[in-house]
Structure formats: C-alpha cells, structure tokens
Amino acid sequence: MQASRARLFKEYKEVQREKVADPDIQLVCDDSNIFKWTALIKGPSETPFEGGVFQLAFAVPEQYPLQPPQVRFLTKIFHPNVHFKTGEICLDILKNAWSPAWTLQSVCRAIIALMAHPEPDSPLNCDSGNLLRSGDLRGYYSMARMYTKLAAMPKKG
Amino acid sequence: MVSDSITNASIHAAPNNNNAARDVGKKKRVRFQFPFPVYDLLLFCTRICIYWLIFSKISRLFGDFQARSAKLKQCKLDVRREQWLSQGAVKNKDCKAEQNGVVEERKDRNNHHPFGNLGMRPGGGESDGSIHHHHHHDSDLDSNSPNSLTSSVLGSNYSETNFTGSSSSSSSSSSGGCCSGNITEDDEGGGDDGCLDDWEAVADALAANEKPKNPCLESPPEHDPIAQSGSPQETTIGSDGPSFGVENSKPQCARTIPKASGNGLAWRPDDAFRPQSLPNLAKQVSLPNSNRKHYGCGGVPWAYSGVVSAPSSCPICYEDLDFTDTSFLPCLCGFRLCLFCHKRILEEDSRCPGCRKPYEHEPVEAEASVHGGSLTFRLPRSCSLITRS
Numbered sequence: 001m002q003a004s005r006a007r008l009f010k011e012y013k014e015v016q017r018e019k020v021a022d023p024d025i026q027l028v029c030d031d032s033n034i035f036k037w038t039a040l041i042k043g044p045s046e047t048p049f050e051g052g053v054f055q056l057a058f059a060v061p062e063q064y065p066l067q068p069p070q071v072r073f074l075t076k077i078f079h080p081n082v083h084f085k086t087g088e089i090c091l092d093i094l095k096n097a098w099s100p101a102w103t104l105q106s107v108c109r110a111i112i113a114l115m116a117h118p119e120p121d122s123p124l125n126c127d128s129g130n131l132l133r134s135g136d137l138r139g140y141y142s143m144a145r146m147y148t149k150l151a152a153m154p155k156k157g
Numbered sequence: 158m159v160s161d162s163i164t165n166a167s168i169h170a171a172p173n174n175n176n177a178a179r180d181v182g183k184k185k186r187v188r189f190q191f192p193f194p195v196y197d198l199l200l201f202c203t204r205i206c207i208y209w210l211i212f213s214k215i216s217r218l219f220g221d222f223q224a225r226s227a228k229l230k231q232c233k234l235d236v237r238r239e240q241w242l243s244q245g246a247v248k249n250k251d252c253k254a255e256q257n258g259v260v261e262e263r264k265d266r267n268n269h270h271p272f273g274n275l276g277m278r279p280g281g282g283e284s285d286g287s288i289h290h291h292h293h294h295d296s297d298l299d300s301n302s303p304n305s306l307t308s309s310v311l312g313s314n315y316s317e318t319n320f321t322g323s324s325s326s327s328s329s330s331s332s333g334g335c336c337s338g339n340i341t342e343d344d345e346g347g348g349d350d351g352c353l354d355d356w357e358a359v360a361d362a363l364a365a366n367e368k369p370k371n372p373c374l375e376s377p378p379e380h381d382p383i384a385q386s387g388s389p390q391e392t393t394i395g396s397d398g399p400s401f402g403v404e405n406s407k408p409q410c411a412r413t414i415p416k417a418s419g420n421g422l423a424w425r426p427d428d429a430f431r432p433q434s435l436p437n438l439a440k441q442v443s444l445p446n447s448n449r450k451h452y453g454c455g456g457v458p459w460a461y462s463g464v465v466s467a468p469s470s471c472p473i474c475y476e477d478l479d480f481t482d483t484s485f486l487p488c489l490c491g492f493r494l495c496l497f498c499h500k501r502i503l504e505e506d507s508r509c510p511g512c513r514k515p516y517e518h519e520p521v522e523a524e525a526s527v528h529g530g531s532l533t534f535r536l537p538r539s540c541s542l543i544t545r546s
C-alpha cells in the first residue's frame with residue numbers, strides 16, 4: 001500500500017511536470033483520494049472521435065503498480081472495444097498484458113491509440129464491432145461521429 | 158607537492174624570527190632537496206595519468222556521439238603516446254624488461270593481424286581489460302599476455318574472440334575476489350560493442366567512420382600505463398566504471414526506441430504517440446537475436462547488459478537505484494529494477510515488467526548460466542570438491 005502511494009505521488013509530480021508536453025491528456029488526481037484519478041483525453045485526429053473530449057475514470061488498486069488500474073470511459077463513446085453502457089475498456093495492457101512499468105499517463109496514451117486503432121475482433125460493443133468487421137467503415141464512422149458530437153463535444157447554443 | 162609547500166612555508170616563516178632559524182631552514186631544505194623532486198615527479202606523473210584516464214574515458218564517450226573525427230583521435234593518440242613514454246620512463250626502473258616484452262608483443266599483434274586494423278574498439282578495450290587484470294592481480298605477465306595474444310590470433314572475429322580470451326583470463330585470474338572490477342571493465346567493452354553495432358546499423362556515415370577508427374587500434378597499448386598508475390588507486394577506477402557504463406548506455410537507449418515494431422495491440426509501429434518511456438514491446442523480438450549473437454562469442458553477459466540502458470531510477474517505484482540495484486540484472490531482456498520491486502514482483506506474478514516473461518526463480522542461477530565463460534571455470538572446482546568430500 002505504501003509503495004503504491006509513493007509511486008502515485010511520483011506519478012502525480014511527473015504529470016505536473018509534463019503537463020505542457022502532452023496537451024492531449026489531462027490527468028487529475030482526486031482531491032481526497034490519490035487512488036482515484038480522472039483523465040480528459042482528446043479524440044485523436046483523423047478519427048470519428050476528433051474534436052471530442054472524453055473523460056476517463058481511474059480506480060487504482062492498492063497493489064498498483066503490480067496490478068493494473070481499472071479504467072473506464074465516463075463519456076459515451078461508440079467504439080468496438082468500449083462497453084457502450086458501462087464504459088469498460090477492453091485493452092490487453094489493462095488486463096493480462098499489464099506491466100508495472102506502465103504509468104497512468106502511458107495508459108492514457110494507450111487508450112488514445114486504441115481509439116485510433118480499434119480491434120473489432122475482441123468487441124465489447126458488438127454493434128460497432130460488427131460494422132467494422134463487415135467492412136462498413138462509413139456506417140461505423142457516422143455512428144461514432146454522431147456519438148462523439150452528442151456526448152463528447154460541447155453543446156452549441 | 159604538499160611537502161614542497163610545507164618547506165616553503167617554513168622558509169617563509171623563518172625570516173620573521175631570526176637568521177639562525179633561516180639558516181637551519183636552508184640547511185634542512187638543502188638536506189631534503191634531493192628526495193623531494195623524485196617524489197614530486199612520481200606524484201605528478203601518477204596524477205597526470207589519473208586525470209588523463211578520466212579525461213580519456215569522457216572524451217571517448219563524446220567521441221561516440223561526435224562521429225569520431227579522425228583529427229581528434231590523432232591528437233589524443235599523440236597525447237597518449239607522450240603519456241605512455243613518460244610513464245614508461247618512470248616505470249622503467251621497476252619493470253623495464255617486462256614492459257618491453259609486452260610492448261613488442263602488442264606491436265607484433267598489430268602488425269600481423271589485419272583485422273586488428275579493422276579493429277573495433279571493443280576488441281582493443283578488451284585486450285586492454287585483460288591487461289588491466291594482470292596488473293590488478295599481480296599475476297604473471299608472461300603467463301597471461303600470450304593468452305590474449307593467442308586469442309586475437311585464433312579469432313577470425315576480432316571482437317568476439319577477444320571477448321572470450323579476456324573473459325577467460327579474467328575469470329581465471331580473479332577467483333571471485335573483486336568481481337565488481339571485472340564486471341565494470343567488461344561492461345565498458347561490451348557497451349562499446351553494442352554501440353558499434355548500433356552505429357553500424359544506423360549511421361550511413363560508417364564508411365567514413367571506419368577510417369577514424371583506425372587510430373583506435375593503437376590505443377590499447379597506451380591504455381596500459383594508465384592502468385599501472387591507476388592500480389594503486391583501484392577504488393577510483395572501480396567507481397569510474399559503473400558511471401561510465403551508465404553514460405555509455407545513453408546512445409543505446411536512443412537506439413532501442415526507433416526499433417519499436419508494435420506487435421502489441423496498443424501501438425502501431427508507425428505510431429508517433431508511442432511514449433518512449435514505455436517498455437519496448439519490440440524487445441521481445443529484438444533481444445533474443447542479440448542474445449544469440451553474444452552467446453555465440455562465448456557468453457559475455459556484461460556485453461549484453463551494456464547494451465541495455467541502465468536507468469537512474471527504478472521504473473516501478475521511481476526510487477533511485479543504488480549501486481547494487483544498477484548491477485542487478487534479473488531478466489535477460491535487460492529490464493532493470495530495484496531489488497525491492499523485484500522481490501514484490503516475485504511474490505506476485507513473477508513476470509518481468511520489461512518483456513512480461515516469467516522470471517527465473519533464482520536470478521543468481523540465471524546469471525550463472527549466462528556467465529558461460531566463468532561458469533566453466535567454477536563448475537569443475539565445485540565438482541571436484543564434492544567428489545573429494
């Protein structure tokens with residue numbers, strides 16, 4: 001427990017220092033609990049998520065970094081590897097491929113990469129996965145774009 | 158120098174008191190004048206050599222970065238030659254004949270073997286390393302120097318055979334007495350090896366670099382006097398080693414990153430977003446090859462460890478690595494971490510954070526199996542002990 005706390009403090013400092021370096025990621029620690037983090041990530045360009053800002057919730061276990069943090073989307077997103085209702089993310093590095101060398105920051109980067117490169121073969125969102133697997137890129141794009149505009153972009157007017 | 162200043166001080170103080178005291182001081186000075194310059198000379202020489210040793214190591218490092226300009230090398234070469242000659246003049250009192258023998262052997266080696274000219278620095282560094290050992294351990298020059306000679310003669314592969322030769326000689330000469338010294342020295346050579354591989358692969362200007370490398374072949378002989386002068390101060394050399402290894406690993410660190418061929422799900426090979434601080438997934442692919450290569454030359458684990466960067470802080474807990482941690486290499490992939498985190502990981506899932514492969518149960522055993530060269534020397538002893546008892 002002590003080790004995870006120390007490591008999270010170090011990461012917090014690192015995040016403060018690298019804030020300028022990575023404008024796509026904004027990692028914020030909960031004021032009262034260092035094991036709760038939220039992140040705001042920008043949708044990668046040239047994807048249907050471009051222009052959207054997505055909120056992630058991190059729940060860091062006490063065994064961190066030996067155990068991966070639990071991450072989920074708080075913002076609705078239409079993506080084959082994200083559960084549409086719960087926001088759960090299907091990403092290998094958050095499951096069995098986790099390595100203690102990863103940080104919360106790098107997890108955010110991995111999630112951004114996952115948004116740009118969906119894996120329709122292990123879908124949590126079957127509709128999205130089926131669209132991609134059937135080659136209906138246009139359908140996938142328009143659906144994802146619609147939900148990005150609905151949920152992840154500031155409302156106009 | 159210190160003694161000189163003391164006498165001067167006494168002389169300066171003397172006129173204030175009276176003339177008699179001054180005379181005494183003068184007499185004293187006359188009396189002691191003879192021995193002091195000798196000591197001064199020795200001190201001066203040794204100091205210069207120590208400074209030069211540090212300087213040469215640093216400048217060698219920078220040489221790696223700066224495309225190794227031939228002119229610089231030539232200048233350094235001249236300086237080294239001067240150093241060597243001056244050192245030889247001092248040392249001639251002690252071991253004139255031996256030195257000459259060694260020097261002749263080296264000259265022979267350089268003349269006879271064309272690949273000595275192609276000669277990469279690691280080879281030179283290694284043969285140099287083996288000579289280091291001779292002086293450190295005060296073993297016979299005659300018995301060991303032919304060893305390195307034959308190794309270079311036999312080898313069609315310059316660096317590799319030199320590695321084996323030196324590793325065998327080092328392990329034979331050091332019976333576990335000062336392992337750290339051996340490791341650091343070999344580390345240095347190995348680091349250079351990796352460095353050269355790296356530069357060969359990456360830099361197009363290698364053909365131009367081959368020429369500047371040529372002066373390097375003469376550097377090994379001139380390393381030697383420094384080793385001799387440094388031998389009274391083994392501690393300084395020992396402490397030099399690791400830091401050098403650390404600095405040396407920087408270019409390799411830069412090397413491994415562009416190699417990333419994303420076979421993980423999260424990152425594509427052409428992904429510009431991939432953070433460089435992440436464990437390199439491509440290591441799984443790229444490292445076994447380098448393993449094989451190094452094993453092929455007779456098991457040089459420190460060469461391998463030199464290839465991998467040595468971080469200043471543990472990537473798991475972000476605490477600074479101390480000396481024990483930096484020399485601790487639990488996994489073949491070269492991922493370093495502190496002993497504390499290693500223990501915690503062993504208790505949990507026991508997988509290396511760098512390559513995600515399960516750790517060997519006994520990292521010491523793993524290292525022993527890796528230390529192919531030295532293991533062959535140690536095993537017979539233990540076996541014979543067992544059979545006796």
